[in-house]
C-alpha cells in the first residue's frame with residue numbers, strides 16, 4: 329500500500345504547485361543493486377533540474393491567508 | 405389510488421413529531437438504549453444521549469440537522485466512542501457516510517447503531533439549533549448562506565440508513581422509507597400506531613429524485629469550478645497560498661477532535677504535537693485521511709484560524725480517489741483505499 333501513499337503525496341505536491349515529480353517510487357529486489365543505483369542517479373539528476381525545493385527556500389512568515397478564500401477567487 | 409406507489413410511507417404534519425414518535429418507539433421497543441440528541445445548556449446546544457422516553461420531550465431532536473452547534477463532539481464520534489451501547493442517531497448524509505467509513509474500518513458496529521438518515525439540501529453557516537431547524541431543511545437555501553463544504557457536497561441523500569426521512573419534496577408531506585429489515589419492522593409498527601400511512605405519491609417521489617439530482621449536480625459543478633480555478637493559478641502563487649494556510653495553524657487539534665473520520669486511538673499529532681511544525685502538522689493530517697474525508701465541513705467550523713481545511717482536504721482526496729473511483733462512505737463493498 330506504500331504505492332498509494334506515494335500517490336497521495338504526489339497529488340498534494342501537484343495541488344500545491346510544487347510538481348509531482350519530486351517523489352517517485354521504484355520497485356526492485358535486493359538482487360537488483362545496479363538497477364537501484366541507476367534509478368537513484370536518475371532521480372537525483374531530475375531533482376537537480378527541478379531546482380531547489382520551494383519549501384526550503386521560501387521566506388518564513390509569508391503573509392498568512394486568514395480568510396476562507398481559495399486561490400483564484402475574487403475577493404469576498 | 406392512482407399515482408400512489410407501494411414504496412415507503414408518508415407522514416403528514418409536523419416532522420418533528422414524527423421524529424419524536426419514531427425515537428420514542430425505538431426506546432420503548434428496546435431497539436436501542438439511547439438516542440444521540442442535544443440539550444440546551446446556557447444558550448448552547450450540547451450533545452446528550454437520551455435514555456428514556458420521558459426525557460425525549462426536553463431533547464432537541466432537530467439537533468442533528470444543525471451543523472454548527474457549539475460543542476466539539478459530533479454524533480458520529482459519540483457513537484464511535486460509546487461502543488457497547490446500542491444507540492440511535494439522526495444523521496445527515498455526510499454523517500451517514502462517515503459511519504460507513506468507520507464501519508469498514510471496524511470502528512463502529514452497525515448492528516448496534518440505528519440510523520435515521522435525512523435528505524439534506526445543505527446547511528447554513530452558523531445556524532443556531534434553537535431556530536426552526538426542521539423548517540430550514542425544507543428549503544433549498546441560496547448558495548450565499550450555504551457552508552463551503554455543503555456547496556461541494558455530492559451526496560445529498562443518505563447512502564445507508566435504517567430509516568430514511570425526506571422533507572425536501574413537499575412542505576406538507578414527509579416521505580419515509582426503510583433501508584434495512586430492522587427499519588422496515590419499526591416502520592410497520594409506526595404504521596400500526598397511525599403515525600405514518602403506507603404508500604407514496606409518485607409525484608412526490610419524482611420531485612425528490614429531481615431535487616436530489618440538482619443538489620448532487622451542484623456539488624460536482626462547484627468542485628469542478630474550484631478545481632479549474634485552482635489549476636489556472638500559476639504554481640508559485642498556488643504554493644504561497646497553500647503555505648499561507650498551512651503556516652496559520654496553531655496545532656490546537658480542534659479539527660482532529662471534531663472530524664468524524666479521524667479515528668486513530670492514539671493520534672500521533674496530538675501525542676507528539678511539539679515535534680511538528682504547523683505545516684507538517686496539517687500535511688500529515690491531510691495525507692492520513694484525505695481519501696476518506698466525507699466533506700462534512702466540521703473542521704472548517706472549529707478552526708480558530710479560519711483555515712480552509714475542507715477545501716484542501718477535499719480537493720486532495722478527490723484527486724486521489726477519482727483515480728481509484730472511490731468516493732468515501734457510499735459503498736460498503738469497496739474497502740478503504742489506503743488500508
Ligand code: SF4
Nearest residue numbers: 497498524526554557
Ligand atoms: S455536506 Fe452539507 S449538504 Fe452534504 S450532507 Fe453534509 S450537511 Fe448536507
Ligand code: SF4
Nearest residue numbers: 663697698700701703
Ligand atoms: S476532514 Fe473536515 S470535512 Fe473531512 S470528514 Fe473531517 S471534519 Fe469533515
Ligand code: SF4
Nearest residue numbers: 653654656657659707
Ligand atoms: S483547528 Fe485549525 S489551527 Fe487548530 S490544529 Fe486544526 S488547522 Fe490547526
